[in-house]
Amino acid sequence: MKLKLLLIALPFLVLQTEMVFSQSTDENINWDKAKWIGYTKDSRPEKWSARGVMRNQPPMNINTWEPTEAELKMTPRKTHPSVLLRKAFTLEKDIASAEVVICGLGLYELHLNGKKVGDRVLDPAQTSYEKQAFFVRHNVTSLLKKNNSLGVMLGNGFYGQNMAFSPGLSYGKPRAIMVLDIAFQDGTTKQVVTDESWKAHSSPILFDNVYHGETYDARKEIKNWSNYSYNDTSWDAVELMKAPTTNLIEQELEPMRKVRKVNPTAILQAEKGWIIDLGQNMTGWLQINVEEKEGTAIKMRFSEHLMPDKRNIDPASTGIHVVGNTQTDIYICKGDGEETWEPRFTYHGFRYVQIEGLTKNPSLNQFAGWLVRTDVERIGSFECSNEQINKFYEVSMWTIEDNLQGLLSDCPHRERCAWMGDAYVVAEAASYNFDLKRLWQKTSNDTKTVVGKSKAHFKDPFPYDSRAPANISVGKRMCLQARPDWGAATVMIPWFSYVYYGDKKIVEDAWNMMEGWMGYLDEKVQEEGIINGGFGDWCPPGGNPNMDTAPALTSTALYYQTLVAMKKIAVILDKESLAKTYDQKAILVKNAFNAKFLNKETNSYGSQTGNVFALYSGLVPKKKSQLVADNLAQLIMEKNKGYYTTGIFGHRPLYTVLNDFGHSNITKHLWKITDFPSLGFVTQTHGLTTWPEHIANWNKQERYHRNSFNHPMNSGFAASFHESLGGIRPNENHPGFQKFYLKPTFLEGLEWCEVSHKSPQGEIKSYWKNDKGTIAWSITIPENATALVQLPMYTSKQIKLNKKRVKENSFELTSGEYVIKIK
Template sequence: MKKLILLVFLASSFVATKAQVSAENLRCNLMANPLALSSNTPRFSWQVVAKGRGIIQEAYEISVSSDSLKLADGQGDLWSSGKVNSDAASNITYAGKPLKTKSKYYWKVRVWTNKGGSAWSRTASFGTGLLNYKDWEGRWIGFDRYFPWDNEDQNRLSARYFRKEFAVNKEVKSATAYIIGLGLYELTINGKKIGDQVLAPAPTDYTQNVKYNAFDVTPVIKQGKHAIGVILGNGRFFAMRQAKPYKVKTFGLPKMLMQINIQYKDGTSATIKTDESWKGTAEGPILANNEYDGEEYDARKEFAGWDKPGFDEKKWLTAEYVQEPGGTYEPQENEFMKVMQSIAPVSIKKRSNGNYIIDFGQNMAGWVKLQVKGEKGQKLTLKFAESLKEDRSLFIENLRDAKTTDTYILKGEGTEVWEPRFTFHGFRYVEVSGYPGTPTQKDFTARFVYDDMATVGKFESSNTLLNQIHRNSWWGIASNYKGMPIDCPQRNERQPWLGDRSTVSYGESFLFNNTALYNKWADDIRYSQKADGAIPDVAPAFWRYYSDNMTWPSTLHLVVDMLYRQTGDKEVIRNNYPAMKKWLQYMESRYLDAEGVMTKDSYGDWCVPPVSAEAGRGVNADQKHPSALIATAYDYYVNNLMIRFAKLAGQDQDIAGFAAMAARSKEAFNKRFYHKEGFYGENTLTDNILPVAFGIVEEENRNRLVAQIASIINKNNGHLSTGLIGVQWLMRTLSEIGRADLAYTIASKKTYPSWGYMIENGSTAIWELWNGNTANPKMNSQNHVMMLGDLLIWYYENLAGIKSDLEEAGYKKIIMRPEMINDLSYVKASYNSVRGEIRSDWKKSGKTFTWNITVPANSKAIVYIPAGGANKVKEGNKKVSTVDGVKLLRTEASRVVLEVGSGNYSFNSEM
């Protein structure tokens, strides 16, 4: 079931003697695009933010109304939950009167805590979208044909322009625009762009589902004449490459469905819809647009005022009715892509050929906005790349056949300002040719584009390299959020590979509020599932890769697990449970041998580092090494996940079956792959780390295996030796076995292979390969996140000590146990969880340890303080045994374990 989460932040100060809190302290934040819910049973969430300690919500009341004035007057005419005795503050399902399609509603909440009650929150609003197919009153329009200037063989297709004029003769109460513009659209009314989104809507497999966007256009729809303008770009709909139809899925030529629903103050209504009254043309200034190749724009072909009333449209064509794409219409509930930063160049240098190289100082994804003044017909080109060669020319070999070039032809009318609409590039450097005069830094601005999601995590430590890796990770993750998680933003790929984001998505969640995106991606994966249960390696399945393997498709299970751990939302498990179960049964029915070994794998430990950077020079990393060991380990792990999912989803009848399969996998794994010498498989780090991480190794063999893992790392001089699979479990497992020192050594390395090696060689993001500076350019993206593995999880959960207890997920109960590593003297981190901000700021000097923590209201934390005993621990200036709200649980392994409620605490101890 779809949902819209509304976050109400109760910024109040609760005290026992005061039940009322000033309403000025309340505010309401809404999820993006709240005008279009796909469900008439929304779910409500809020955060209780309050001063003081030990604050727990004891009850809540939600009120929902059809009118904001009624709600303000205390009338919840659609639903009043009444006072509900519960500490639940998220995903509360609406249980009122039926909601109508394409309608706006208002709600508020108040809570009671053990320290008092709040006033009503400020009013928040949400809208139901077009819930039924027949709510769409228009028809699909477009031009299902090529024009003479298009070139199908070269994937060159011009943008389509459509317009419609209409008049409003009454006073308008409200107006909402709904649009499905495929592949991409830009919407204007009376010459003004509607919304600040770019590259909309979010990409999907358009034969399965298509996303529509909704906008409140009441401010621009007044009495008088109006004009709607829509430009359609190609996006993923008209595929970037169509030469391999067996591999690449394409969907046709751009098309649109749109309507504006107007409610008048006299109670009547009107609908402006796509039909034969619209006019269109493909002979506009956007000559071609392609995500891989760039955008070509001829300013001489602009038609001024085309999207305003009164434009002469006689030469335009009548819009043609076209076939619908086939997928279910759904509102986009994940965030829009937007221009999130504008970045100035750090340098502009002229080359001997007269061109200019612009350096923006950071590898990113987006495009460049330019200003230029010159003669009519002058042609300006911008070529994008991630790095430079030794001669300071662009390094473009790793782009494959992506042209990554934008072209602008001047109209010659003073200073001209332009940026593309329907493409993006992965770049740090831009080569400019044909620029009239000498460019300056103010003439070019990089536009950094990613999904409009909040940064929720901060991390700083005494190790500057760890800090830089964190910064590079942020840029790499953001660059690859494009309405779905893609693998890279620069070459002719940019695909949503499942394997790249399995555990990495969990680490990302500490940096970005990616819940809506990954809920959407789980939908994408489910839509891609075949009737027999098969799940592809890429979803949406823009590439038809159904290779069958345990690692890539099991990303659905790992993403669902991440979403539950971080939010406590069981609905994501219930939504995806049938698909996860079906896929697991599909794999086990086809590929288990008689002993229970999973025989099918496709990739193995993808991209294991060569023995040295030089040994990998020029070597193509696109090499598959299938591993039955990895496949069987994952079969065991996924069955155990399904046991937990079955309990949470109320599918208890399935538990015994999953448990039996897990037991069979464990027995088969140990029988087939364990060697009496104390190692597994080929004695690689990955082969040995998985049995420990997944709990497969028999207890009597565990210590020998742990010693073997340490030996492998030591033999590699503290370097890692894992590919994509092993690195997902490496850092946390090392901490779990008591070797956080080895994990820290790996993270702190600056020599090959390591994350630090990337930085030492000029990286400002994360490379695809450990030897990205020497590998064959066919596969060496310089902005990839798959090799982050579980590093960021380790940063926040192990170094900072911010971890949600799985038994009380969504940070209802927080485990705070930071690692004490000799060379690390401080960590300062914060994470804005679903329940509020969690802070961990610790320092150690000699035997003295100080730790400032923040626990959000409606949560509690189990705090592990390094100390020689309870009498060595103080909170403020008091012994912990005398502090209200601090409960001593036990002492263990040089740690004093406390339970604390919400609030700010300042601990100090002697270790």
Template sequence: MPSILRSNQRTAICALLVFSLNLSAALLPVDLQCEGHSDPLAAPSEPRLSWRLSATEGERGQIQTAWQILVASRPELLEVEKADLWDSGKTKTDRSPQVNYAGKPLEAGQRCYWKVRTWNANGQVSNWSETARWEVALVNPSDWQGAVWIDDGKDNPTKDEDFYKTDPAPLMRETFELAKPIVRARLHVAGLGLCYPSLNGERLVDQVFDPQWTNFDERILYRTHDVTALLQEGANSLGLALGNGWYNPLPMRMWGRRNLREALPVGRPRAIACLIVEHSDGSKTTITTGPDWTTKEGPTLKNSIYLGEVHDARMAIADWDTPDYDASAWKPVRVRDDYPLEPLQPLIAPPVRLSEPFTSERVSSPSEGVYIVDFGRNFTGLPDMHFDVPAGTEITLRFGELLHKDGTLNPMSSVCGQIKRNVELEDGTVQSIGGPGAPEIAWQQDIYIAKGGGERYRPDFTFHGFRYMEITGLPYEPKPEDFMGLYMRSDLETKGQFASSNELLNEIQKVTLNSFITNVVTVQSDCPHRERFAYGGDIVATSEAFLMNYDMAGFYAKTVRDWTDAALPDGRLTDTAPFVGVDYCGVGWAMVHPLLLEQLHQHYGARLLIEENLPAAIRWLDAEADRRKNDLVVTGLGDHEAIGPRAAGPELTTPKFVHSARRIARLAEVVGWSEAAKRATRYAEESSTAWEASYLDRNTGRVGTGTQSAQTFALGFADTTERTQEQIFEYLLRDLTAPEDAPRLTTGIYGTRILLEQLSKRGRSDLAYDLAARESYPSWGHMLNNGATTLWENWEGSEGNFSNNHPMFGSVSAWFFRWLGGIQAAEDAVGFDRIYIRPQVVPELEWVNSSHESIRGLIVSNWTANSKGSEHEIVIPQNTIAIIELPAAPDAQVTESGLPIHQAEGLKVLPRESLNTLRIKALSGHYQFKVTE
């Protein structure tokens, strides 16, 4: 059949397949990675190394049987195949795509150069790979060479209302001399709060919103920068600009009761830095934060991650971070010895970056002097603006997702913590429900005071979730080109592509991805404005969709560690991580921790992460087991945002516990912890037995209240026999297809994910497709038809109480990949080495294109279909095995590249498990199937 690969898929395949004509059957290692990054500047002292395999086009069934790694202190040693740090020797491969460095002990700052070669199934050895490198991070407190935490010398207020007063963000600086030629320089820097470094007047613009949000008392992620090009012989200056970030939040009572300062480690913003400069004669110069640094108030008068910032450009200090600036009037910093260096760890997760700017679409004026800038999409980030106004002009910017019918800004769906009114206190005074000093309505707002003469403004120490920006105080009518939008997000690399012949599905995918990338500012948040918390339930609902669309290895490894760090003293895992005091959602939110551990092993082979974090999951399971009543889990949320009767109670929480216990048992088996596996299995069996006795009607298949949520939870989470599952599924189908506008779902964030999966798994992809392509309420199409550019918090939508940017219903994207395209990691996969390709050919679609760039290489499943049959183009990467399931009746004619299926190379036909599905075992390669009915 003619190729239906898109150009980007074809380019990736060619890059994987073509490398050397004289080694046609050998497997060349490519894309060498250390801790998931190319040539990282700050890797652990015992890092994990990985690579992908490339083979000649047309070769099928290539398997790596052994590898050899050489690691040297100088690249020239590798050129003559000498390894003074580690020579692994020829090592028999296992299923893990990652290798742990096992050479000589490494020191902080050490540079390591490495290359690898592999052997295939025929014993042929490949050429050596290209040389890659890594540098060892600062691992121990002594590696910081005397650097200490410093702040501006002020103390935080003792009264809540005083936190809302002017408190300029501090600047800090130090000058130093470099007397010798510079060969290499690395700046290691972290803040508590936000910290932006600069050298000789140049801000290090490749990062924003550092450090990433973690449980700061357990883990602080520092950044390492290559600053070689910014330094000079002679005088130099290192500057640090500090903001409040998550370390010094306002004492607002979110929802009238939750003060983040009571849950988070908090304090005055501070920073630590260590600059190490290497010279041509082999010597080093080290500059560290200490008592000789000086500080001064900067032009940002107020800054809050929720409320925004006030910036007075008239107070900007020109050239403050250059060596020629006279800082004699600056005051000394304060050294803080009350915070240890042990939590400092190198950032492995993707950094937060700003996207390329995009121009706003239109500017309207609903009333005199009020302008509304429409950026055309709901997004998370910053405005970048140009003004030409007199000095002292005060311009107020407010942000929101919606407009009122009269065209004015509606900021109410993005108000922090639903702080929207004042209350009268017992003494008769009136204050905001947000507490003393808090605004009556905690909307997102920036205030800019101009310096005059034409200027540009972009906020520094905050970000916003918005589509519309209201401007007041501007003395002229602006133009759309005066305003640019900048996405702010963790720099996740795209790994998945999906498209189909139904444009509605393509738009749903687009809006889902926009929801995803607007909720990853260091944590996967529920929304980018009102709360910004990493809720476990939202991640459970969408993690597989994220994993199919993006490289989530580093981001989700951080997420797992965040949950481990946030564990409560009794062992329970929290609803959010970092922990913000929310502790009522229960098992369904805490289960994100073991879920991600298993998914990261399936997708990336992250065994070490399991060994590191599984103890926390086991402690949690033990704690939850002890809290059961009659072996039932009686507390916690059920199917969040389901429609109709309240979807909660033991009928929903207990299956999630059973499912988590089974998962933890599997994880324990992976690392050989048999006793923990047996205990987890016992918990699952106890609770499963109790749940079935209490909620399952074996005669009808009805579960508890019989809601779609109850039925889907039983299918997706509970332990029941296949016969019982069939009854449960039939009961679900009757409910799903009963309404006049059937099929009609009533599920929340969990049940919706399970519903689409179970329908496809059980042969009813037609109904799953009808739900995905539905346009009336409740549906994704309903959201789009009502102007959504991001997913809503609930099916109905809202003009005030609910967020219009919540990714938790984004599980539909996983269904696109896993079932319409059919790309699935097997349950026992290790780094995607076992693959299922199960494309669902539904009559309403003419074609589907889907691909996923796994850690082992590109997986492709594209198909076209008509009344006569279907054609499938499938690519299986090297060093993997796939089971392909094609829709084909027993009498259908099936060919591969024009040959009868039994004659095709690299394939083995397996016994059928269902009448109309042909099962094929496939080795790696590029296949073209044609099914003629």
């Protein structure tokens, strides 16, 4: 009998074809007199303002790097010029308060009286600029004097990005709008705004592109350009520019900052110049300190790897075949002694820097790497007695940090895009360790900007739909309409944010978009409960040709996850009738999923990912769950000889599922081995410090392949360190850890394990030690929180709470500190 999926015509599914955005501009800001200004005169020398871009972007061959003849043909292309804008003014009264609100696109630096204001970098965050742009506030009360001068330096950022991929990705030339509101002590006020009275000049930045790098000519620096005393009579008048959007919104997301200094570990002699080894694959830039003659050009090229001869960098994995060239910064010296420089309007993903142009042998103290990311708070920690497992956690955190760039990027060098499937996979691991409440809100808001904006994906049989977002959640490079698995993030990112941070606002704000996406799937994508399409279990060991799980299985499982989440969100938002509808659909999809994919004789869904993702999604019939988990163990240890075959969907829950069903010995094995394919093969055998896009058998290759070596989607499994080894798990019915579970796995071979998570209720701690077979487990439950302790592998007779026996192996604890002993 064919299973028909129940479809009910919901009023919310006939929304307008284009999302409507609420005007979030602060009512207290009067923008009426402010105008968008810029400066388009371009007097830069061609030598420095243009760089070659590969003419063609042929399909990627992951096994080789050598560029084709087509790739080698370069076409010179210029960036839009970076400019300086200034305005002098006088104040005659005593100041009570003063605040600047500014939107500088693509990126800006604000100066006042000769000094940069604040410590933000790469400001503001990227968004879809035709839909919205962010303004930023700066309190400048203490910086104002009687005589003042405002200065703004503009760079291209993603707004003016016209080099990588296609010139058509550029929204236009740099521009800014600004209001300085001043309140005097006598109760009067004054405004200074951007308008025709401002002056403009070219800046010392001769080239800036977020992908390709920056060229800075220190000889063209204008001393005191943002001081009141500077004579700007030779400067030109600014140009009035078209507003990129009517929707100016305050950036609530934490700013980008230089969060950590990374000292280089070695300097190697290169074929040309020297190679600086930072010892860590990172995102940010290199700060240099040099002393050279005037006009000396210091060229810095960035990569993740070295060539086999160790005398040249190998930039293949940073995407030169798709973005068009190598990440390169150039500093032209002014020649007046020691000069210290770092870029303003670009960033790089790199470990190695090949530097040319120095006339003296360099020393390590001349260089410093800066890790640059969105300055979110670190709220999680993990450490255990096994250094290899600690390394897995450290590598996972570095990879996530490197990609917190005003959004969660897929990699920090090649694409720098907010791919939705990547966000889904890593969301929980990232949320355990970083306060991403604002970042997930921005992600969901960004997703609204690409709804209905992209053509249907050519690999799917599904039509264009005005309710569907794109595969990439922000900007012009959308890579077609979201495929059904990647699009699950439309629902799951708001849901995860609600669960981990208690953020009801995000699901309220996203409701119409989420319901539109679900309506599209219900009406045009699913067929009898099954979704036949999607990217699938992306990047298993060896690459996508080794994918052993049908995309229909993972896409349908994700469809089920979103239906379950929508049911729960509908309850939260008091939409009871819709909750019932989503619940009925979920039941029908679950039945269809098992009818199609479950082999009842072998208790298997056909692959490691099939089994683990079905268990993780709650799709396995309860009486079959242990049998499916046992089959998963058999598939790993017998069929695949002790190695995992999972891609990003299957690998995310692999170890937690193994541990929960009594197969922690397999987790121990998988975390111990160091040959291909394994986590240890990445970190121990090859010494990599961030997770690559996929694991290949690099032992058989002379060089690393072209794929990225800094992909946070492969940090998704790191959620297991908190949820499984530490046992700290959220309770969906009591979000933000008001109530939560404590269900640890005391992994055999570990002497101790210590985990913490700073929840909205306070810090949760879980520390256990294995002393000759007796577990001593110390836990801290914050105020206004309750924990449900679950120890299903033990009987109540084995458990003592604060030296007293418990009645059951599952019990609740209120806030406080406890010691649980288990024999």
